Amino acid sequence: DAKTTQPPSMDCAEGRAANLPCNHSTISGNEYVYWYRQIHSQGPQYIIHGLKNNETNEMASLIITEDRKSSTLILPHATLRDTAVYYCIVRGRYGGSQGNLIFGKGTKLSVKP
Amino acid sequence: SAVISQKPSRDICQRGTSLTIQCQVDSQVTMMFWYRQQPGQSLTLIATANQGSEATYESGFVIDKFPISRPNLTFSTLTVSNMSPEDSSIYLCSVQPTGYYGYTFGSGTRLTVV
Numbered sequence: 176d177a178k179t180t181q182p183p184s185m186d187c188a189e190g191r192a193a194n195l196p197c198n199h200s201t202i203s204g205n206e207y208v209y210w211y212r213q214i215h216s217q218g219p220q221y222i223i224h225g226l227k228n229n230e231t232n233e234m235a236s237l238i239i240t241e242d243r244k245s246s247t248l249i250l251p252h253a254t255l256r257d258t259a260v261y262y263c264i265v266r267g268r269y270g271g272s273q274g275n276l277i278f279g280k281g282t283k284l285s286v287k288p
Numbered sequence: 289s290a291v292i293s294q295k296p297s298r299d300i301c302q303r304g305t306s307l308t309i310q311c312q313v314d315s316q317v318t319m320m321f322w323y324r325q326q327p328g329q330s331l332t333l334i335a336t337a338n339q340g341s342e343a344t345y346e347s348g349f350v351i352d353k354f355p356i357s358r359p360n361l362t363f364s365t366l367t368v369s370n371m372s373p374e375d376s377s378i379y380l381c382s383v384q385p386t387g388y389y390g391y392t393f394g395s396g397t398r399l400t401v402v
Contacts, residue, residue, distance in 0.1 A: 209390075218380050219331065221289075221390025262330070275321070276382070276391055278331040 178202065178265040184283045187257075193250040195282050197263030200244040207266050208239060209276070210248045212259040219262065219278075222248065253286045260284070290315050290385040294394035301371055301401050308367045309397045311381035316361035321382040321391070322354070331380065337364050371401045 180198040187193040199208060209224040223230055223237045225246070230237045236249040250257055262281040267274045291314040301307050311320060322334040334354055335343040343356040357365045368375050378396040385392060 211391075218292075218382075218393030218395050219391075221392070224389055260330075275333055275336065277333060278323075280330050 179263045181282045193253040195248040209264040211262045214259040292394035298398040306369045317383040320364045323380045325378040
């Protein structure tokens with residue numbers, strides 16, 4: 176079973192920041208938080224990941240709480256092309272079966288004009 | 289990251305038949321992963337495939353139904369055997385390229401069993 180909880184859906188206005196929350200209260204010290212998204216009819220796409228520090232790349236920012244029990248993915252200026260299902264995944268650091276990507280239900284983000 | 293070519297992109301098959309899906313990667317990878325995505329659902333991991341050893345299947349998936357081959361470090365196949373309409377899904381392969389944190393996914397095979 177997935178180790179994360181996400182809202183099933185969210186709306187965001189085009190050009191505004193999209194903040195997608197994720198709860199992972201049972202995360203262990205050797206597990207990363209990964210974010211992927213799946214645009215309709217495509218395979219999932221890696222966005223970002225983090226262990227305990229906040230991370231930023233060209234696609235998004237990841238804010239992880241100090242206790243690591245929750246995180247927020249931020250798309251700073253959402254566009255219509257960001258409409259997708261966003262998956263928050265907890266993944267083991269050292270590979271093996273704990274290193275597999277196990278997908279939950281995700282959040283369906285709809286960016287509206 | 290790696291580029292994955294998955295074939296066929298879609299197929300319509302008769303029940304009771306088998307379909308073999310191919311996954312070709314443009315770089316050598318240690319492990320390849322096969323997922324199933326049923327209509328309107330999230331992805332479910334079927335199995336992981338290492339070159340030179342038998343695939344490791346997740347709970348609910350068996351080798352007789354989903355045999356996997358991994359003949360080299362850039363190629364794998366997944367066969368969906370004795371198909372029924374319940375096997376209608378998108379099947380995706382995935383890899384973790386060396387030196388890259390993220391997994392790369394193929395575009396999937398959309399299978400319809402009639």
